[in-house]
Ligand code: HEM
Ligand SMILES: *[C@@H]1O[C@H](CO)[C@@H](O)[C@H](O)[C@H]1NC(C)=O
C-alpha cells in the first residue's frame with residue numbers, strides 16, 4: 001500500500017469513529033435481545049403492577065430518570081444509597097429525599113432480572129425502560145429505548161443542585177440549564193410536560209402564595225382563584241406541614257398536553273412552569289403543545305430518548321450492579 005492510500009484509509013477510519021461517537025455513544029435498541037431477551041418484559045410487568053397499585057409511581061419513575069440523567073449522566077447514580085464511606089449520596093439531597101419515589105420498583109425489577117440473567121442488565125437501563133413503560137401506561141406514549149448503559153460507582157449530593165434546575169428558575173435559566181445537557185429550548189418545554197402528572201410539595205412553590213417579593217405577597221402571574229385553592233391546601237408559615245398537591249389538577253394521573261392549557265390559563269404550579277408561558281422565548285412552544293397533543297406526544301418520546309443518552313457509560317466503563325442501591 002502506498003503512502004497516499006494509507007493516509008486515506010486512516011482518515012476514513014477517523015471519520016467513521018467520530019460519526020459513531022456522535023450517535024449517542026453507541027446505545028442501541030434491543031441491546032439485550034440475545035443476552036437477556038426477557039429484560040424489557042420483566043421491567044414492564046413490574047412497572048405496570050406497581051402503577052396499578054399506585055398511579056403516582058408512574059410520575060415518580062419518569063422524574064427519577066430525569067434526576068438520574070442530569071446528574072453525572074444516566075448512570076443509575078440516583079439509585080445509590082448513602083453509606084458510611086459516602087454519607088450523602090444524590091438520593092439523600094433534599095431535591096430527592098423525601099419526594100423521589102419508585103426506588104422499590106426498580107429494585108424489584110432488578111431482583112427478577114438477576115434471577116433471569118445475572119449481572120447483565122444495568123440499573124441505569126432498568127430506569128430508562130421503567131420511565132418509558134410509565135409514559136405508556138399513563139399516557140399511551142410508546143417509544144423504543146436505546147440501551148446498553150452501564151452503572152456508575154459515584155453519587156454525591158452536592159452535585160445535585162449544580163445540575164438540577166430549581167423550581168424558582170426563569171425560562172432563561174432553564175434554557176441555559178438544559179442546553180448544558182445538550183437539550184434544546186423546545187425539548188425543555190416538551191419535557192416539562194411531564195408535570196402533567198404527579199405532585200409537588202407546597203414548599204416548592206409556597207413563596208408564590210405568601211411571600212412573593214417586597215411589594216406583593218402573591219405572584220401576579222398566578223390565577224387568583226387557583227391561588228386561593230392552593231392556599232387552602234398549603235398552610236401559611238409558620239406552619240411546618242408540607243402537604244402535596246397535583247402539578248396538573250385538570251388530569252392529575254394522565255400524561256397529556258392539558259398541562260400546557262393550564263399554563264395559558266395561569267395555572268402553572270411552579271415558577272419554572274408558569275415562566276414558560278410568561279417568557280416570550282418559550283410562549284409559542286407552550287401554545288403549540290397546547291394546540292396539538294399528538295405532536296407534543298411524539299416530541300415527548302423523542303426528547304425522552306435524547307435525555308436518556310446524556311453522558312452515558314457504555315462498553316467496559318462502569319459496571320453492572322447486582323443491586324441498584326449498592327456498588328458491587
Ligand atoms: C424544567 C425544570 C424542572 C424543574 C425545576 C422541576 C421541578 C420539580 C419539582 C419541584 C417537583 C415537585 C417535587 C415535590 O415537591 O414532590 C417536580 C415533580 C415532578 N417532575 Fe419535575 N422539574 C423539571 C423538569 C422535569 C422533567 C424534565 C421531568 C421528566 C421528563 C420532570 C418530571 C416530574 C414529575 C413526573 C414530577 C411528579 C413526581 C411525583 O409525583 O412523584 N420534571 N419537578
Ligand atoms: C442554570 O442556568 C443559570 C443561568 O445560566 C445558572 O446561573 C445556574 O447556575 C444554572 N443552574 C443549574 C442547576 O445548572
Ligand SMILES: *[C@@H]1O[C@H](CO)[C@@H](O)[C@H](O)[C@H]1NC(C)=O
Nearest residue numbers: 212213214215216219220221
Ligand atoms: C414584585 O413583583 C411585581 C410583579 O411581578 C413587580 O411589578 C415588582 O416590581 C416586584 N417588586 C420587587 C421589589 O421586586
